[in-house]
Amino acid sequence: MYEFEDVHDTLIPGVVTPKIQVTWSRHRAWHAETVGILVRTEVVKDGTKVKLEIKTKGGKLLDTLDKGTIAGNANDQNYKIDWKTKQLKPETAEVVVTAAIKELKLTADSEPMFVDLVPPMFSA
Amino acid sequence: MGKDDLSSVKVECPQGKGALIAEVLTYKSGFKRSKHEPLSGVKVKFYGPTKNPDQNTGGNGRTTVLNGLDPDSYTVSLEFTPDMTELYDVSGSTISTAKTVKKGKTTPYPFEVPWFWIEYQVQYDGLKIFVPGIDYVLRHKKPDPVDSPWTQKKTGTTGLSKETEEKVPRGRYKLDLKLVYEPEWGDPQVEIDKAIEIKAAVSGFDVGTDGSIQIVDAHTLAPALHTIAVKVAESADKSRRELKTTWTPTKEQLKDLKSAKIAFRAAVGASFVFSEPEPVFIKEKYEVVDGDGTKLSTRIELYFSGGYSDSKQADGGEAEVLTPWNETVARVNLPEYNGNPVGLDEGGIATRHFRMPA
Numbered sequence: 001m002y003e004f005e006d007v008h009d010t011l012i013p014g015v016v017t018p019k020i021q022v023t024w025s026r027h028r029a030w031h032a033e034t035v036g037i038l039v040r041t042e043v044v045k046d047g048t049k050v051k052l053e054i055k056t057k058g059g060k061l062l063d064t065l066d067k068g069t070i071a072g073n074a075n076d077q078n079y080k081i082d083w084k085t086k087q088l089k090p091e092t093a094e095v096v097v098t099a100a101i102k103e104l105k106l107t108a109d110s111e112p113m114f115v116d117l118v119p120p121m122f123s124a
Numbered sequence: 125m126g127k128d129d130l131s132s133v134k135v136e137c138p139q140g141k142g143a144l145i146a147e148v149l150t151y152k153s154g155f156k157r158s159k160h161e162p163l164s165g166v167k168v169k170f171y172g173p174t175k176n177p178d179q180n181t182g183g184n185g186r187t188t189v190l191n192g193l194d195p196d197s198y199t200v201s202l203e204f205t206p207d208m209t210e211l212y213d214v215s216g217s218t219i220s221t222a223k224t225v226k227k228g229k230t231t232p233y234p235f236e237v238p239w240f241w242i243e244y245q246v247q248y249d250g251l252k253i254f255v256p257g258i259d260y261v262l263r264h265k266k267p268d269p270v271d272s273p274w275t276q277k278k279t280g281t282t283g284l285s286k287e288t289e290e291k292v293p294r295g296r297y298k299l300d301l302k303l304v305y306e307p308e309w310g311d312p313q314v315e316i317d318k319a320i321e322i323k324a325a326v327s328g329f330d331v332g333t334d335g336s337i338q339i340v341d342a343h344t345l346a347p348a349l350h351t352i353a354v355k356v357a358e359s360a361d362k363s364r365r366e367l368k369t370t371w372t373p374t375k376e377q378l379k380d381l382k383s384a385k386i387a388f389r390a391a392v393g394a395s396f397v398f399s400e401p402e403p404v405f406i407k408e409k410y411e412v413v414d415g416d417g418t419k420l421s422t423r424i425e426l427y428f429s430g431g432y433s434d435s436k437q438a439d440g441g442e443a444e445v446l447t448p449w450n451e452t453v454a455r456v457n458l459p460e461y462n463g464n465p466v467g468l469d470e471g472g473i474a475t476r477h478f479r480m481p482a
Contacts, residue, residue: 001364002301002327004244008292009153012299014246014282016255023401025343025383028431036343040387040398042305045257073398074345104248114431 016043020106022099024113031081031117039075039099046071050101057094057112062086081115093117130232142225143191146200146233148181153213153238163237172198189230198225200233210293212237244299245286258282259302259394261328266295274298302328304390307399314386315446316373316406323368324390324397329356335367335392342385342401350377356392367392378404384430384449404449412438425457
């Protein structure tokens with residue numbers, strides 16, 4: 001409960017706990033597709049910067065997005081999967097996004113998104 | 125001593141007589157060295173051989189000078205109105221003093237009565253960072269009687285520094301932040317035509333206050349797919365207030381859902397919170413038959429376009445499978461018939477055929 005009580009002649013220290021969550025818009029995607037990254041927060045003021053780090057499940061950093069700011073407890077960003085220069089193994093990659101608000105020491109990891117790095121081949 | 129100190133007050137006394145003057149100052153309780161202010165409107169009573177009528181302190185906190193007093197011991201006592209007793213620490217202060225008034229001198233009777241105050245602030249947990257923009261209610265409860273009700277003293281919005289209320293009534297104070305928080309789905313997934321509980325904690329809003337729960341596409345926060353009016357209520361265990369409802373989603377309500385996930389936005393007043401996204405499923409019935417139309421009892425594995433898969437046992441040729449919203453079957457497999465072809469007739473579109481692994 002965000003209710004704080006004390007007697008006169010004291011300072012009542014109200015404390016709130018900010019929260020953050022992040023999800024991919026897709027559970028699975030192909031390389032070169034554009035997907036959404038959806039950040040939701042609790043008790044975080046508008047204008048607070050949020051940094052997104054896109055990493056393989058093994059921890060290899062693929063991209064950093066640091067221009068986003070929270071507005072109305074949310075920040076949504078589109079992200080184009082373009083890892084041609086990343087020297088990844090040509091197999092399905094599990095990729096997570098970490099959302100961080102440095103000044104509030106908040107971080108959250110998404111569930112992994114499965115990315116097929118090699119375009120599908122269809123039979124004739 | 126400054127020129128305005130009480131001890132500097134000089135008046136002409138008739139020969140062989142003395143004089144006195146009383147002054148009441150006030151200051152912030154607990155901060156005796158802070159700036160003192162005159163306290164007007166305090167009744168001052170005088171007791172001694174020379175009688176004088178009661179006086180009220182003026183704008184400078186002082187009585188007029190009483191002169192023509194026979195030298196002797198005089199007691200000066202203060203009397204506060206009930207309202208003042210609430211705002212100033214009368215019981216913890218000296219409000220009656222006896223002194224000897226000497227001839228040819230003006231004897232000062234200084235009194236100091238601190239005022240009550242309350243301060244409050246809102247910071248992030250574990251950080252010395254103020255949180256602006258949260259609406260709040262400051263409530264007060266009198267110390268007597270013990271079961272006095274909470275009354276609203278002030279409303280406002282938090283800023284980037286602590287707030288101070290000076291000269292407030294004694295008693296307890298409660299800072300209620302108007303927040304909606306801790307959104308919670310009752311189940312890990314949403315199923316069409318199956319009731320699900322939705323709730324979020326609420327603080328700072330009275331029971332009965334109108335709120336709403338909007339069901340939104342998790343990927344596009346507006347417009348709402350469906351809105352449920354809910355009032356703030358006490359939780360079953362009375363430990364907190366909450367917005368709570370049970371919702372049975374229908375296909376019609378979610379007809380504009382583009383993604384496969386929904387979230388809810390719980391709001392009261394200007395405060396709101398988004399839930400985590402939840403996947404939406406719709407239960408679909410599959411008929412499982414062989415090439416001759418014989419109903420099979422076998423395990424069926426379904427792989428959907430979004431990456432979700434499910435495995436169900438078909439009994440008597442029927443299986444109910446939870447299908448992710450807006451996803452199609454990418455592949456179907458009957459493990460007990462590996463190596464054989466399988467066809468999927470979805471009705472309305474051409475039957476698709478798959479070769480199951482050997």
